Amino acid sequence: MIKKRVLVVDDSAFMRKMISDIIRLSDSLECVDTARNGEDALKKLEKWKPDVITLDVEMPIMDGITTLSEIMRIKPTPVVMLSSLTKSGADKTIEALSLGAVDVIAKPSGSISLDIKNIETEIIQKVENAANANVKLTNRRPSQLVTDHYKPIQSDKPIVAIGSSTGGPRALQQVITKLPADFHAPVVIVQHMPKGFTKSLAERLDKLSALPVNEVEDQDVIKKGKVYLAPGGKHFRIIRKGQQMVASVRQEEPVKGHQPSVDVLFDSIANLKNCHPIAVVLTGMGSDGSKGIIQLKRHHPKTIAISQSEATCVVYGMPQAAEKTSLVDYVHNIEDIHKVLVQKIPKKR
Incomplete structure (x- = not known):
């Protein structure tokens, strides 16, 4: 079986190591590389052409939202956002999902989650699912729906x-x-x-x-x-x-x-x-x-x-x-x- 290529993007070396190790537990995924920020990720996007990317929301130099926008513009790729459970992190994650990110994983204890292994099953499942997601929806031609024959229901409740x-x-x-x-x-x-x-x-x-x-x-x-x-x-x-x-x-x-x-x-x-x-x-x-x-x-x-x-x-x-x-x-x-x-x-x- 050909494994799906994963690029892990996080500004924390510890998180990059932990997430990469978790990805390698999957029989259908391989971590081809890691990136420390958005700029680094965009360079490696061209090099590796990954099937799926895990992307930290909060990063220096180029943050997750900017990076995601560039990924969707250059080469639409399934992206799973990793976010801390702060109000700012949640708001930015919802923005990322509206821009085309496929899913979100909540870091269990902040930006550097020492207990990330506690959610390794969730990480593997969501990344495996995302690897098969259809993110190239913007190229599809919109349909023309004629609604005249959709009569209102006969109920006031x-x-x-x-x-x-x-x-x-x-x-x-x-x-x-x-x-x-x-x-x-x-x-x-x-x-x-x-x-x-x-x-x-x-x-x-x-x-x-x-x-x-x-x-x-x-x-x-x-x-x-x-x-x-x-x-x-x-x-x-x-x-x-x-x-x-x-x-x-x-x-x-x-x-x-x-x-x-x-x-x-x-x-x-x-x-x-x-x-x-x-x-x-x-x-x-x-x-x-x-x-x-x-x-x-x-x-x-x-x-x-x-x-x-x-x-x-x-x-x-x-x-x-x-x-x-x-x-x-x-x-x-x-x-x-x-x-x-x-x-x-x-x-x-």
Whole structure:
């Protein structure tokens, strides 16, 4: 088997050594070289033509954001960002994901994490996944979607539930920021992301969107015209309290390795009465969301299920798994999904 070539970029010699050693534990990866800053990385990008790059966010001379922008301009390559769990680190990481980075790994104890080996399984898994990601999406020709035949649903209680993982922050930005201010449904989201990063993602989406976007908190009342993002490290459910839909946010055991879990969110909506779900599955590794769609369709037969097209996914796993249920109603390019949502949601009377 031909191994995928990895370039490790970090300003700490200790971190370069530790990450390189972890990469070498994988049967499908080889660390071809390391770089101490962005300038060094760009030189070695040309030399090695790596299949995937691990990139530190905070570096002298040329930082991770500038380096990532140059990589995407010169030779688009899957990049996994390594970031400390500071507010600045999280904000810069979300910016990096919006610029095309595939995934993020949280350094467990700051810039120089002496305990980095504690997350070696996560590092290997995310780098292996990223090595097969599709990052050359900007060259694809946009489609022209005719939305005239997408009739509004016959319900005054719609709820839009979105699940996403690898490549999701960028995909979410393409959907949420294009919804109009008068969008008459609540939008609830699970994005697989480490604890500490989802708040920065919500803040970024909020700044760019006509709708208010918040990281959801336990007991928040779920209202139309607002967007609620599950916090990293906690499951997000919707429950009924009287006539209101209310968020239940709890730290529990991961479901198939995920917390938050798309299936958990979808299942909770399936158990609600008197609502019309629209379930959207975006780019991501694995199959999270597919079982939830089965439950939604079982309890609410008029549920509309939408998946992101393979051509526009960074990783096609989750949408593909959803489509294999044979319950997905529409498969669309990412730039068209918001159009379908707008057409389907009845206008405010």
